[in-house]
Amino acid sequence: MPRFDPTEFGRLLARLSPQELRQVEGMVAEARERAEAVLEINARADVGGAAAACPRCGGGERIRWGRTRTGAQRWSCSGCGATWSGRSGTPLARVHRRDLVVALARDMIEAPQPMSCRRAAEVLGTSRHSVWRWRMTIIGALTPEPESTLAGIVEADEAHQRESRKASREWVRHRCDPANTPAPPRLRWEDYRRRGAASRTPPGGWRAWEKKPLAATDRAGHRAVEAIADAGQVAISGALLPVMAPDAVLCTDGHITYEAIAQDERIPHFVFVAGRRSKLTPRSHHINTVNALIGRFRAFMQTFCGPASKNLAAYGRWHAARDNADRSYRDVLRKLLASGHPTNTVC
Numbered sequence: 555m556p557r558f559d560p561t562e563f564g565r566l567l568a569r570l571s572p573q574e575l576r577q578v579e580g581m582v583a584e585a586r587e588r589a590e591a592v593l594e595i596n597a598r599a600d601v602g603g604a605a606a607a608c609p610r611c612g613g614g615e616r617i618r619w620g621r622t623r624t625g626a627q628r629w630s631c632s633g634c635g636a637t638w639s640g641r642s643g644t645p646l647a648r649v650h651r652r653d654l655v656v657a658l659a660r661d662m663i664e665a666p667q668p669m670s671c672r673r674a675a676e677v678l679g680t681s682r683h684s685v686w687r688w689r690m691t692i693i694g695a696l697t698p699e700p701e702s703t704l705a706g707i708v709e710a711d712e713a714h715q716r717e718s719r720k721a722s723r724e725w726v727r728h729r730c731d732p733a734n735t736p737a738p739p740r741l742r743w744e745d746y747r748r749r750g751a752a753s754r755t756p757p758g759g760w761r762a763w764e765k766k767p768l769a770a771t772d773r774a775g776h777r778a779v780e781a782i783a784d785a786g787q788v789a790i791s792g793a794l795l796p797v798m799a800p801d802a803v804l805c806t807d808g809h810i811t812y813e814a815i816a817q818d819e820r821i822p823h824f825v826f827v828a829g830r831r832s833k834l835t836p837r838s839h840h841i842n843t844v845n846a847l848i849g850r851f852r853a854f855m856q857t858f859c860g861p862a863s864k865n866l867a868a869y870g871r872w873h874a875a876r877d878n879a880d881r882s883y884r885d886v887l888r889k890l891l892a893s894g895h896p897t898n899t900v901c
């Protein structure tokens with residue numbers, strides 16, 4: 555391969571037409587994605603990284619052993635002779651087109667509206683099943699916000715999502731074997747809203763089938779959206795208190811649960827019933843930021859047509875990662891590499 559000469563390259567660029575330049579821009583972006591992924595992978599196997607020691611015998615003595623097909627540094631153990639690279643033992647270990655995974659991660663975090671699985675499969679030139687599997691692996695690797703991330707004025711409220719069992723086989727199994735498989739506790743949602751049918755409500759009312767992810771935000775652009783089991787004090791304080799700095803103040807809609815949490819933890823608490831302030835509340839305190847976050851979360855979720863509730867925690871963290879001011883797709887890539895090898899239950 556000839557040596558890279560920047561002057562010669564610059565001269566070549568100067569001769570290109572606008573159309574050719576656009577082509578080059580696309581090629582450079584693609585190469586950059588590949589290079590950034592290789593940098594992250596190599597960083598994992600650097601001294602002090604998670605993959606610095608031999609994965610077979612745990613020995614620290616190693617020598618460089620060429621590069622992998624994708625350009626990452628390969629290492630060889632001096633003790634047992636095993637070879638490995640920074641992506642061994644990660645979800646990217648057996649992925650042939652990891653550049654496509656990087657492109658998908660970038661779209662998921664940085665695009666104004668992430669592509670659907672089918673659209674992403676078309677754009678990336680791969681199967682929609684691969685895209686779905688990669689997507690679930692990426693969002694499964696997202697962890698809750700670090701402790702005490704939300705500082706200053708913290709606003710918290712619950713979002714409302716209808717319970718969903720998308721892709722569940724419950725009804726199919728029940729119809730195949732009604733004697734041994736009980737019927738699901740409710741009909742499919744579309745059966746309650748069928749046009750022309752008498753209006754019906756699911757057992758226990760609509761409210762009984764709502765999932766309430768907790769959304770919290772501060773004024774510095776940190777977000778947290780966490781799925782909670784119910785709107786009780788234990789669940790909400792379990793999700794909210796770890797991410798809140800101990801000296802933060804809390805603004806909420808005044809739900810009795812938040813009152814109890816604030817009283818128990820001695821947190822300064824400002825209440826906005828239906829978003830309204832009292833005369834004594836400072837103008838700097840409001841719950842508009844969290845309401846906007848919930849609005850964006852609702853719009854974000856709408857595009858997925860009611861994803862299964864078992865994935866709600868993952869979708870919440872995905873949206874928080876997208877909305878977080880100091881989060882980039884490289885953080886997500888780092889989390890993905892640190893998350894260990896995926897199990898078959900991911901998809």
Ligand SMILES: [Zn+2]
Binds near residue numbers: 609610611612632635
């Ligand atoms: Zn070894």
